[in-house]
Amino acid sequence: MTELTLVQAVNRALQQALRADPDVVLLGEDIGVNGGVFRATEGLIKEFGPERVIDTPLSETGIIGTAIGMALYGLKPIPEIQFQDFIYPAFDQIVSELAKFRYRSGGQYPCHVVIRAPYGGGVKGGLYHSQSAEAYFAHTAGLKVVIPSTPADAKGLLLSSIHDEDPVLFFEPKRIYRAVTGEVPDGDHRVPLGEAKVVREGSDVSVFAYGAMMPPSVKAAETLASEGIEAEVVDLRTLVPLDQTAVLGSVEKTGRAVIVHEAPKFCGYGAEIAALLAERALYSLKSPVVRVTGWDTPFPYALEHLYLPGVERITHAIRTAVRSS
Amino acid sequence: MAEATNAVGAHATTPAPSLSTVQLIEAYRTMVLARVVDERCMMLQRQGRIGFYVPMQGQEAAQVGSTLALRPEDWIFPAYRELAVALTRGIPLTLLLDQFFGNSGDVEKGRQMPNHYGYRRFNFVTASSPVGTQITHAVGAAMAAMMRKQSLVTVAFFGDGTTSSSDFHAGLNFAGVFQSPTVFICQNNQYAISLPRERQTRSATLAEKADAYGLPGVLVDGTDLPAVYRAVRDARERAIGGGGPTLIEAQVYRLGPHSTSDDPKRYRSDDELKEWKAKDPLARMKHDLLERNALTQEQDHELWETAKKEVASALSQTESLPPVDPLSMFDDVLAKRPTGLQEERDELSRFLREGALKP
Numbered sequence: 129m130t131e132l133t134l135v136q137a138v139n140r141a142l143q144q145a146l147r148a149d150p151d152v153v154l155l156g157e158d159i160g161v162n163g164g165v166f167r168a169t170e171g172l173i174k175e176f177g178p179e180r181v182i183d184t185p186l187s188e189t190g191i192i193g194t195a196i197g198m199a200l201y202g203l204k205p206i207p208e209i210q211f212q213d214f215i216y217p218a219f220d221q222i223v224s225e226l227a228k229f230r231y232r233s234g235g236q237y238p239c240h241v242v243i244r245a246p247y248g249g250g251v252k253g254g255l256y257h258s259q260s261a262e263a264y265f266a267h268t269a270g271l272k273v274v275i276p277s278t279p280a281d282a283k284g285l286l287l288s289s290i291h292d293e294d295p296v297l298f299f300e301p302k303r304i305y306r307a308v309t310g311e312v313p314d315g316d317h318r319v320p321l322g323e324a325k326v327v328r329e330g331s332d333v334s335v336f337a338y339g340a341m342m343p344p345s346v347k348a349a350e351t352l353a354s355e356g357i358e359a360e361v362v363d364l365r366t367l368v369p370l371d372q373t374a375v376l377g378s379v380e381k382t383g384r385a386v387i388v389h390e391a392p393k394f395c396g397y398g399a400e401i402a403a404l405l406a407e408r409a410l411y412s413l414k415s416p417v418v419r420v421t422g423w424d425t426p427f428p429y430a431l432e433h434l435y436l437p438g439v440e441r442i443t444h445a446i447r448t449a450v451r452s453s
Numbered sequence: 454m455a456e457a458t459n460a461v462g463a464h465a466t467t468p469a470p471s472l473s474t475v476q477l478i479e480a481y482r483t484m485v486l487a488r489v490v491d492e493r494c495m496m497l498q499r500q501g502r503i504g505f506y507v508p509m510q511g512q513e514a515a516q517v518g519s520t521l522a523l524r525p526e527d528w529i530f531p532a533y534r535e536l537a538v539a540l541t542r543g544i545p546l547t548l549l550l551d552q553f554f555g556n557s558g559d560v561e562k563g564r565q566m567p568n569h570y571g572y573r574r575f576n577f578v579t580a581s582s583p584v585g586t587q588i589t590h591a592v593g594a595a596m597a598a599m600m601r602k603q604s605l606v607t608v609a610f611f612g613d614g615t616t617s618s619s620d621f622h623a624g625l626n627f628a629g630v631f632q633s634p635t636v637f638i639c640q641n642n643q644y645a646i647s648l649p650r651e652r653q654t655r656s657a658t659l660a661e662k663a664d665a666y667g668l669p670g671v672l673v674d675g676t677d678l679p680a681v682y683r684a685v686r687d688a689r690e691r692a693i694g695g696g697g698p699t700l701i702e703a704q705v706y707r708l709g710p711h712s713t714s715d716d717p718k719r720y721r722s723d724d725e726l727k728e729w730k731a732k733d734p735l736a737r738m739k740h741d742l743l744e745r746n747a748l749t750q751e752q753d754h755e756l757w758e759t760a761k762k763e764v765a766s767a768l769s770q771t772e773s774l775p776p777v778d779p780l781s782m783f784d785d786v787l788a789k790r791p792t793g794l795q796e797e798r799d800e801l802s803r804f805l806r807e808g809a810l811k812p
Binding site (some may be wrong): 179184187190193194195196199200205220221224225226228230231232233235236238239269278292293322368369373 | 528530559560561562564565569571572573578579581582583584588589590591592593594596598600601607619620622623624625626627759784785786787788791792793
């Protein structure tokens with residue numbers, strides 16, 4: 129065990145994968161000599177050389193397109209998109225190519241690329257360094273979407289993604305890259321994909337969150353314990369494939385649900401959870417599902433503290449869910 | 454500057470130095486087969502037997518000539534108009550027809566429109582519809598081959614319209630920076646659906662775009678099979694020898710429509726078509742072979758008849774196959790079917806079992 133920040137845990141996972149398998153290669157902008165703008169790839173070029181830690185020209189479609197070609201050939205590329213906000217030039221490559229290669233070739237060409245990208249707000253990043261774009265990718269068949277919220281999960285989920293057979297979009301909550309530290313197992317630590325985690329048990333209401341929304345969700349739950357409200361907090365961790373059992377099981381127990389994400393509400397990932405509960409757990413529900421999300425606006429710079437869900441709004445939502453029944 | 458070979462339509466004054474007569478006859482046979490398949494498939498679509506078709510008439514010499522210069526270990530990243538590349542590669546006609554029909558013999562399980570095929574065992578990567586996306590894939594695969602110290606090239610096929618895409622730019626730029634062993638073959642067939650080549654770019658040639666990426670650009674008459682062969686062979690040798698990528702522009706003409714959904718009369722004149730029909734690569738190849746006494750009129754007639762029989766026989770084999778299994782729709786989305794998808798599969802299965810939906 130080593131005490132690490134989330135970004136250090138990402139770095140250790142990459143190091144572990146590069147050491148274990150000569151087919152693993154990293155590519156992206158400023159990831160080599162510079163060690164990545166968030167230092168996620170710090171020191172890796174020194175250990176593994178510029179042939180496996182590749183500084184690329186500035187083109188997201190070029191990065192993802194060449195990564196796909198490498199994967200088709202048999203390598204295990206892990207491209208980095210510097211900010212998730214800049215993933216859109218590669219959207220065609222991800223949605224039309226990466227997601228569909230296995231399917232369209234009848235299984236002849238599995239295409240295992242793990243795309244890492246820091247996402248989310250709270251870093252004074254304005255419109256183009258703050259977005260949460262997970263829903264676009266969760267909507268596309270053929271992709272897995274993973275978002276860790278702790279250093280141990282960052283390492284464990286990233287290593288599982290690298291050892292998976294499917295394309296994975298691995299979105300890292302940059303707001304808590306260094307804000308949280310935690311004990312991280314050394315070596316080949318893996319956390320299975322597709323398994324949510326109950327991080328706080330409770331009997332009155334289920335709070336579903338992921339990534340950077342986990343710390344305020346847990347804090348809100350702890351705050352409300354003094355009011356006699358016991359909230360269960362579930363870290364979804366893998367958005368695709370969704371751990372349906374965990375979601376339904378928790379709501380069957382508590383009868384109430386609050387869903388938290390920083391992406392906008394309309395057609396956000398929370399809508400899928402709400403729909404699942406409406407379809408499968410309606411008779412367990414004692415009160416309407418409540419969503420706490422970013423507003424349906426582009427991400428604002430000066431007012432981000434009012435845009436992002438925080439402890440206050442999550443606390444309010446939990447109270448609303450509990451008291452409206 | 455781009456290096457130009459002889460002008461489009463001009464007859465080669467010297468025979469190919471490196472393709473034997475036997476190879477040339479075999480190349481011509483493949484061109485004829487491609488032409489017969491192409492014409493037959495246009496009819497199949499008109500008859501409603503297949504849903505769609507993308508013809509490639511006029512591009513036979515460019516496709517056969519370039520593919521002959523490759524080795525089986527070289528990876529081909531095609532667009533959706535590469536029938537003669539596929540046939541030259543040795544992909545059985547029945548497999549291609551199975552894909553056009555989307556039947557149970559289709560390795561893609563009926564998932565893609567006709568012309569969007571790929572066969573791993575032939576190093577012929579499955580095509581998609583977005584133009585240019587395969588260019589960066591070819592570069593990535595070549596970088597991977599380089600990393601593993603495997604001596605081969607990757608080849609991306611695309612058209613004139615694709616040179617305007619961001620993936621063309623990204624692909625050639627990456628290839629130049631990383632010196633990947635990649636051959637970019639642009640078949641300039643003069644039209645991107647309706648848009649003529651002059652409206653696609655202000656550049657005088659497409660080959661000269663290579664200059665900006667620091668790669669050699671080669672302009673070749675795509676109706677001249679030996680010339681195309683030489684250009685691709687040289688590019689391949691350069692790439693294998695560590696000399697990096699090459700962009701080749703093969704000038705051809707799309708004699709047919711963009712697809713079965715297109716009416717070229719809306720955007721090009723009969724006179725223009727007539728002019729290019731006179732430069733039909735099949736006629737040119739036949740002429741050259743007759744001149745060299747490598748072919749007689751009777752043998753030519755025989756070639757066409759044999760091709761027609763081959764196509765008829767392959768077609769009857771393909772049409773005898775049952776349709777694709779409906780539940781295979783849920784396979785290959787991910788390596789393992791997640792819970793939600795399994796439930797959807799069960800739902801469709803129930804509808805089919807109860808007869809509420811017909812397969």
